[in-house]
Amino acid sequence: MTTTDAHPRDRVTTLLHCRLLRAAAFALVSYKAVYDGLTAEAGIVDGAAASALVAAGICAALPLYRRLPVAVAALAVAGFLLESQIWPVLIALYCVTVRRPAPVAIGLTALAFVPAAYGPFRELVNMDQVSYLPCAVVTVPLAFGLAARSHLRLARSLARQLDHLEAANRLRDERVRLAERARIAREMHDVLAHRLSLLVLHTGVLQRRGAEAPDAVRERLGLLRDTSAHALDDLRDLLGALRDHEGPAPLGPTVDDLPSLIAESEAAGTRVRGAVDEAGELPGLPAAVRLAVHRIVQEALTNARKHAPGEPVDLTVTVRRPHSRVEIRAANSCPPQPTSPGTPRGYGLVGVGERVAALHGELTTGRGDDGRFVLRAQLPVPPHHSTEGARRMAGAVQ
Structure with missing residues (x-):
């Protein structure tokens, strides 16, 4: 996966990993600074003790970089004047650059030039005049900090965009x-x-x-x-x-329209295989169940034409007795390539799920064992419903 294709959540996770790495670096630098102070040459014991105290104070302040990065950096620079411990200064300047405006970071970096050029660190590089090497070194955290801050802002922006996208999807x-x-x-x-x-x-x-x-x-x-x-x-x-104010709503479709719905799909190139209500019991079911059956079959055939054009669809609609439920199963080939994140998502299944839930039914969708996309729905039929009475009522209505 390339950087441009990375998920925003992955970028936020990467950012957290970077923070853990910085914490580990702080611990390492603290150990190194204190160790250097405590293991100085025996001839300058007092100086070594002072060096250890200065280094310990500097490194103890480093964990406060998230709250007081400027104060930590100022303390590190002040300690740099007394002892040649440059690593705490570099990390403190890096933290300031990441968490504070660029002018503040540039100002502290310029302030660090003084101990870098004239402080004890000059003796380590055997330069009698101004030490240009330490001056160049203290600019490194500024460059890395600016790059890290840009990455941090990008990750936060992507996380906000992802939150907005998820909220928009929930609203839709x-x-x-x-x-x-x-x-x-x-x-x-x-x-x-x-x-x-x-x-x-x-x-x-x-x-x-x-x-x-x-x-x-x-x-x-x-x-x-x-x-x-x-x-x-x-x-x-x-x-x-x-109702719409433009006029009366048209009559809703029923299971009597299923043959024409299947014929329409086959005319569009989608062959439909299977058995649809071979016992002829659907017309005697409650109106809400019949309407839901039509809507589920319609959505299944529409998805098949959209995602697997020209591929056959296995469709079965059965009324189970004596448990009094309607079972619908539709299976079709999945698209050869997965849907990309930028592809507009469909909301037909959301509406179908709402209709099934209103009837206290069950709806499952996903890949089957054979790799095909399978839609399964079960719609309960009220136990008090009389099929024969409903058929007589339907005949009277006609």
């Missing part, structure tokens, strides 16, 4: 779910309104033809008709806001 998912809920509500409004209208109609017919019926029966028929009419009005008031 939520909008898709809300749109699917509104669509379900509109479809169920059409179905329930039609059935309530049919109930009002049949009750009115019975009321007119039951003139010779007892008064109690005619009174009950009138009450039933009024209650049905009021329920229809309440339903329209409750769900009418979900």
Whole structure:
């Protein structure tokens, strides 16, 4: 994976690793500085003790670089005037460059030129005049610090972009779910309104033809008709806001449209294999289940045409008895190349998942054992639902 293709989270992880490396460097430098001070020549014991104290003070301050990097750097430079411990100075200047504005880092680097050129470090390189080598050395952390700060800013920017992208995806998912809920509500409004209208109609017919019926029966028929009419009005008031203002919503698709849906896919070059409701039990299921079956099959065939054009699709839709559930399975070849991060993601499966969840069903998607993309859905059928009664009602509606 190249740097440009690296995931933002990976860059943040790399940044954390860099921090751990810096902490390890601090520990190493602390040990080296104190060790050098304690192992000085025996002839200058007092000087060695002073050197050890100075080095220990400098290195003890290094862990504070995250809070007080400027103070740590100033202390390191001051200690550099007394003892030739250049490593704490270099790391302190690097930390300041990474965590503070560039002018501050440049100023401290310039300040470090004084002990580097005229301090004890000059004697280590056997130069009687101004030591240019230490001056050049103290500029190294400035260069590395500027590069590290640029990398740090880039990693933080990528992390923020990733957070914004994830938030946008969550919002889009939520909008898709809300749109699917509104669509379900509109479809169920059409179905329930039609059935309530049919109930009002049949009750009115019975009321007119039951003139010779007892008064109690005619009174009950009138009450039933009024209650049905009021329920229809309440339903329209409750769900009418979900309709578009341009006009009534079109009738939702049903399982009766599955053959035409399959024929449309085959005309587009996607061959559909398998068995779809060979027992002919789908028309007798509740309207919500029938609508969900159509929506799931539609999304499965659409995904197959989009991601594996020309490849066959194995589709089965079965009503399981006596457990009263509908099982849907669609399998098709996966695309030869994985989807790149920049490819717009589809939200059809999000809407299908919302519809399945509304019916307390189960939906699973992913690669199967054979490497193909498999969509499985199970939709429960209410145990009190009567298939024969539903068929008679469907015939009456027609």
